Amino acid sequence: xxxxxxxxLIIGVISLIAACLxxxxxxxxxxxxxxxxxxxxxxxxxTFIESSRKFFRDEQRPLVMDIVEKERFYPTLMSGFAxxxxxWDEFAKELxxxxxxxxxxxxxxxxxxxxxxxxxxxxxxxxxxxxxxKEGILEKDGERFFYFARPVKVGKKCLRCHGNPxxxxxxxxxxxxxxxxxxxxxxxxVASFITYVPIHTALEQAKHSALTLFLFGLGGIALLVVVxxxxxxxxxVRPITMLENRTTEISLGKNLEEKVEHGAxxxxxxxxxxxxxxxxxxxxxxxxxxx
Ligand code: HEC
Numbered sequence: 001x002x003x004x005x006x007x008x009l010i011i012g013v014i015s016l017i018a019a020c021l022x023x024x025x026x027x028x029x030x031x032x033x034x035x036x037x038x039x040x041x042x043x044x045x046x047t048f049i050e051s052s053r054k055f056f057r058d059e060q061r062p063l064v065m066d067i068v069e070k071e072r073f074y075p076t077l078m079s080g081f082a083x084x085x086x087x088w089d090e091f092a093k094e095l096x097x098x099x100x101x102x103x104x105x106x107x108x109x110x111x112x113x114x115x116x117x118x119x120x121x122x123x124x125x126x127x128x129x130x131x132x133x134k135e136g137i138l139e140k141d142g143e144r145f146f147y148f149a150r151p152v153k154v155g156k157k158c159l160r161c162h163g164n165p166x167x168x169x170x171x172x173x174x175x176x177x178x179x180x181x182x183x184x185x186x187x188x189x190v191a192s193f194i195t196y197v198p199i200h201t202a203l204e205q206a207k208h209s210a211l212t213l214f215l216f217g218l219g220g221i222a223l224l225v226v227v228x229x230x231x232x233x234x235x236x237v238r239p240i241t242m243l244e245n246r247t248t249e250i251s252l253g254k255n256l257e258e259k260v261e262h263g264a265x266x267x268x269x270x271x272x273x274x275x276x277x278x279x280x281x282x283x284x285x286x287x288x289x290x291x
Contacts, residue, residue: 004232008225015224019217027210034202038146039135042197045091045098046148049084049193056083073169079161085109099145099196102152106190108162108172108181118194125151126189137199144203145196152191154184162190239268247275256283 001009057080064077075082081102088100103118114122117138125131134149154162161168165178184190239262249255260279262272 015221023210023214026213030206038197038199042148042195046195073171097198104191108176122192144200146199149192149194151189250279
């Protein structure tokens with residue numbers, strides 16, 4: 001294998017590994033950034049929901065409870081879950097790409113029913129009571145989301161409406177029936193608040209920028225190979241071939257009059273000068289032999 005080819009192979013392979021590594025690192029970096037951004041957005045959305053709910057629970061509901069007759073129950077005025085659902089429906093009209101769900105194993109309001117992924121999240125909260133939040137990536141309807149979840153546990157007070165349907169407010173039973181959303185057990189994790197932030201576009205962009213970087217890397221490698229080829233040809237291969245021919249000639253005693261010349265002041269130039277000295281010595285030696 002020629003020096004030129006060997007050199008190009010080594011440089012080519014190293015550059016290719018470097019290009020792959022850079023592309024991979026860029027992908028990881030962009031994905032991590034996208035996840036961080038999704039986490040921050042999810043946190044803002046969730047904090048807003050929690051805050052509005054807290055204000056409702058601490059400030060508005062007690063007043064409403066005082067005003068409304070004891071027997072009556074109006075979900076939108078008295079249930080934090082109904083209130084949050086209403087707030088979210090308005091929010092989603094403006095920013096439909098975000099999603100939020102009060103995912104529940106057995107809900108009063110049917111659309112709150114947890115799907116398979118959400119059931120798994122709730123089950124994990126139930127299995128590990130210490131777990132306060134959970135986050136990750138989920139695919140929904142072919143789209144990828146970053147999700148952020150918190151558990152909902154049943155307290156004693158909840159059982160008035162989610163325990164035995166006979167004890168539940170009459171209005172509630174009228175609206176939601178007695179089939180679902182009852183007989184919950186105190187202390188059980190029955191639901192999870194889950195915020196979904198879309199990351200599909202960000203992931204696609206990460207893939208795209210990594211691929212662009214890789215293609216630029218390939219272009220750079222191709223350019224490097226051409227430069228090395230031209231450089232080796234001009235500075236190494238041609239002078240060495242010339243010196244090889246001249247040395248062969250000298251070894252055969254031919255063309256001893258012509259000076260071996262190479263103008264460069266580098267190693268090749270030094271080699272040419274050495275070969276030229278050899279030409280002069282050989283010439284003198286041969287002349288002496290002839291005498
Ligand atoms: C006064 C009755 C009442 C009490 C007390 C009550 N809830 Fe509810 N809850 C409801 C109603 C009504 C809904 C349906 C809201 C809607 O239409 O979105 C609901 C909805 C929910 C949901 C959403 C899933 C579903 O069933 O639609 C969860 C989870 C939930 N409640 C948990 C709790 C927990 C936990 C407590 C105790 C801290 C509690 N609830 C206390 C009446 C009540």
